[in-house]
Amino acid sequence: MATLSLHSIVKAFGKTDVIKDISLSVEDGEFVVFVGPSGCGKSTLLRIIAGLEDQTSGELRIDGQEVTGKEPIERGVAMVFQSYALYPHLTVFDNIAFPLRLKKNNKQEVKARVEAAAATLNLTDRLHHKPSELSGGQRQRVAIGRAIVRDPKLFLFDEPLSNLDASLRGAMRVELSELHQQLKTTMIYVTHDQVEAMTMADRIVVLNGGILEQFGTPMELYHNPQSRFVAGFIGQPGMNFIPATLIDMGAEQITAQFAGQATQNARVDAKGHSTGVSIDVGIRPDDLKLATDGAGFAVRVRVLERLGASTIVYGNLADDTPICAALDGLVKLQAGDQIALTVDPDAVHVFDTGGRALPRLAAPAL
Amino acid sequence: MTANLHPNRGNARVTLIVLYAVLLIYAVVTLMPFIWMLITSFKEPRDVFKLPPSFVPKLLFTDHPFENYVEIWTQRDFVIYFRNSAFVSFMAAVGQVFATSLGGYAFARLDLPGKNWLFALVLVTAFVPVEVTIIPEFLIMRGLGWVDTFLPLIVPSFLVGAFGTFMLREYFASLPRDYGDAAYVDGATPFQIFWKVYLPLAQPALVAVFVIAFINNWDELLRPLLFLNSNELKTVPLGLMSFVSQYEASWTLLMAGSVISTLPLIIIYMLTQKYVLQGFVGGGVKG
Numbered sequence: 270m271a272t273l274s275l276h277s278i279v280k281a282f283g284k285t286d287v288i289k290d291i292s293l294s295v296e297d298g299e300f301v302v303f304v305g306p307s308g309c310g311k312s313t314l315l316r317i318i319a320g321l322e323d324q325t326s327g328e329l330r331i332d333g334q335e336v337t338g339k340e341p342i343e344r345g346v347a348m349v350f351q352s353y354a355l356y357p358h359l360t361v362f363d364n365i366a367f368p369l370r371l372k373k374n375n376k377q378e379v380k381a382r383v384e385a386a387a388a389t390l391n392l393t394d395r396l397h398h399k400p401s402e403l404s405g406g407q408r409q410r411v412a413i414g415r416a417i418v419r420d421p422k423l424f425l426f427d428e429p430l431s432n433l434d435a436s437l438r439g440a441m442r443v444e445l446s447e448l449h450q451q452l453k454t455t456m457i458y459v460t461h462d463q464v465e466a467m468t469m470a471d472r473i474v475v476l477n478g479g480i481l482e483q484f485g486t487p488m489e490l491y492h493n494p495q496s497r498f499v500a501g502f503i504g505q506p507g508m509n510f511i512p513a514t515l516i517d518m519g520a521e522q523i524t525a526q527f528a529g530q531a532t533q534n535a536r537v538d539a540k541g542h543s544t545g546v547s548i549d550v551g552i553r554p555d556d557l558k559l560a561t562d563g564a565g566f567a568v569r570v571r572v573l574e575r576l577g578a579s580t581i582v583y584g585n586l587a588d589d590t591p592i593c594a595a596l597d598g599l600v601k602l603q604a605g606d607q608i609a610l611t612v613d614p615d616a617v618h619v620f621d622t623g624g625r626a627l628p629r630l631a632a633p634a635l
Numbered sequence: 636m637t638a639n640l641h642p643n644r645g646n647a648r649v650t651l652i653v654l655y656a657v658l659l660i661y662a663v664v665t666l667m668p669f670i671w672m673l674i675t676s677f678k679e680p681r682d683v684f685k686l687p688p689s690f691v692p693k694l695l696f697t698d699h700p701f702e703n704y705v706e707i708w709t710q711r712d713f714v715i716y717f718r719n720s721a722f723v724s725f726m727a728a729v730g731q732v733f734a735t736s737l738g739g740y741a742f743a744r745l746d747l748p749g750k751n752w753l754f755a756l757v758l759v760t761a762f763v764p765v766e767v768t769i770i771p772e773f774l775i776m777r778g779l780g781w782v783d784t785f786l787p788l789i790v791p792s793f794l795v796g797a798f799g800t801f802m803l804r805e806y807f808a809s810l811p812r813d814y815g816d817a818a819y820v821d822g823a824t825p826f827q828i829f830w831k832v833y834l835p836l837a838q839p840a841l842v843a844v845f846v847i848a849f850i851n852n853w854d855e856l857l858r859p860l861l862f863l864n865s866n867e868l869k870t871v872p873l874g875l876m877s878f879v880s881q882y883e884a885s886w887t888l889l890m891a892g893s894v895i896s897t898l899p900l901i902i903i904y905m906l907t908q909k910y911v912l913q914g915f916v917g918g919g920v921k922g
């Protein structure tokens with residue numbers, strides 16, 4: 270159980286800043302996910318927290334204590350690696366016991382704690398096998414076991430599920446969430462998979478190019494993304510971005526024009542902007558509907574993906590801007606059809622040319 | 636169709652035949668001296684230089700087939716030489732494993748300023764001919780009062796070894812860094828990381844270094860010749876030399892001794908072949 274806070278953390282390798290001035294604080298018992306594209310600095314940030322790398326500047330506190338320069342063991346952190354890093358020459362038992370034996374615990378206690386951890390993780394009948402004799406999911410659990418026997422203040426996970434196949438990953442996601450509910454220990458979890466982030470996190474840190482884009486609950490990130498990057502990263506399928514021009518501004522809503530003559534209202538606050546500027550209109554595929562009464566904008570259907578419950582429609586606007594919509598599963602369409610789509614102005618996101626979101630006036634209450 | 640899929644099948648077969656022929660010739664050429672040695676060890680002295688040479692191990696067809704072996708083992712001091720060689724080679728090989736595992740690990744994994752220069756320096760020592768260093772080496776050993784003891788043959792192996800350091804550095808570098816990171820996070824000291832994690836994983840390379848050092852020291856003639864005087868300290872190569880001296884030339888005894896002295900090397904190599912190969916191939920350890 271611990272709080273964690275980062276103040277202006279910077280990390281440079283040689284001359285390149287990989288982590289650029291990141292500050293955030295994590296509450297006691299929270300499950301926080303660092304998510305971002307490959308190379309954005311997630312692992313580096315995690316390794317700084319672990320004590321495997323030193324930050325170039327900035328302060329790092331665990332439970333209010335400055336821990337810069339302290340060994341990982343003094344920080345009370347345990348880490349699960351993407352590669353699992355199970356020692357191949359040791360059995361499952363010895364792998365899990367490894368951290369305990371470093372501290373000269375007595376034999377009975379080691380045995381009791383290893384067996385307890387193994388029971389929690391369903392590994393009891395595998396204790397005397399070598400890692401090479403285990404399945405991917407079991408290796409994963411051994412790595413977690415080696416972390417939980419230590420009873421750490423803070424768990425760090427670096428993409429722990431990325432080596433598992435899709436169905437196992439789903440199952441392990443649930444197991445990890447349950448483990449967190451059971452242990453109530455603060456956990457930091459790194460992934461590049463936004464589904465993992467959305468499903469497991471209490472709060473999500475979105476990183477991009479070493480910069481903290483946004484820190485919030487999954488629903489905040491989904492409904493109130495503060496930048497085009499976050500809006501595009503969170504949600505599946507990804508948000509549509511349509512280059513547009515701001516043609517009318519009211520107190521309650523604005524009007525954007527795109528793809529030639531199409532117009533769309535959006536309930537956002539455009540304070541500080543003026544008509545005529547370029548903007549990006551952001552629409553989630555789920556918010557698009559088939560227009561019935563001649564309203565909406567014209568879309569030519571290119572490909573249909575029928576998933577059963579929904580049908581994903583890939584099409585193009587009049588000026589060939591690609592657009593994706595998630596429509597009803599049984600919708601009667603085929604490739605080449607000419608359709609019209611509408612969206613509720615309440616659901617439309619607008620981004621300025623710098624990629625910043627204009628504040629929404631009608632976002633759902635969270 | 637098949638012909639089109641394998642247009643080179645005929646050529647491949649020819650290549651294979653040529654390859655085997657060349658390898659066969661090579662095998663015969665390298666094995667010939669050993670076979671000759673084996674045959675001669677079962678001959679009577681007067682048949683050794685008979686012309687035309689005979690390939691018949693004549694003693695095998697008498698009632699005292701192992702006469703030469705019995706003689707070196709019972710009437711000469713070969714047992715002592717053999718024991719001395721075994722001891723010196725074993726200790727020197729242990730020394731090499733000790734020194735080069737520490738050195739190789741440090742060069743592979745520790746952050747030391749200037750370590751690449753230092754490593755280059757260690758490698759360079761492998762290219763300095765013995766003739767250049769042997770006299771200073773002798774003077775040092777004499778200065779230490781170590782002449783006519785085993786120490787000059789053992790102690791240097793505990794200090795440095797270019798080949799082993801190179802080999803183990805490569806091997807340690809090929810093992811995943813995550814193991815060390817994981818152990819460090821769990822509270823292991825740098826020495827514990829070396830001792831409990833990486834050293835056990837380097838076992839094949841350690842065995843390879845041990846075997847190679849053992850063989851080299853077993854075969855060593857120059858240093859024992861320089862540093863050892865007493866008969867009871869002599870090693871096998873010195874003992875073999877004494878069979879062919881100014882006063883006598885017992886070729887049959889020499890060959891019997893040579894056969895015996897080759898046996899341990901063959902046995903060690905056969906027992907450890909798997910590891911030695913793995914040691915050379917690198918640390919493809921599966922997690």
Ligand SMILES: Nc1ncnc2c1ncn2[C@@H]1O[C@H](COP(=O)(O)OP(=O)(O)OP(=O)(O)O)[C@@H](O)[C@H]1O
Pocket residue numbers: 282287305306307308309310311312313314461
């Ligand atoms: N030891 C290092 N020396 C130099 N550059 C490094 C080092 N470690 C990481 N980097 C660089 O820092 C950047 C961030 O790396 P990091 O491993 O943190 O990314 P990541 O977000 O974890 O990516 P991934 O999802 O691929 O694991 C990358 O551009 C990487 O090349």
Ligand SMILES: [Mg+2]
Pocket residue numbers: 311312313427428
């Ligand atoms: Mg990473």
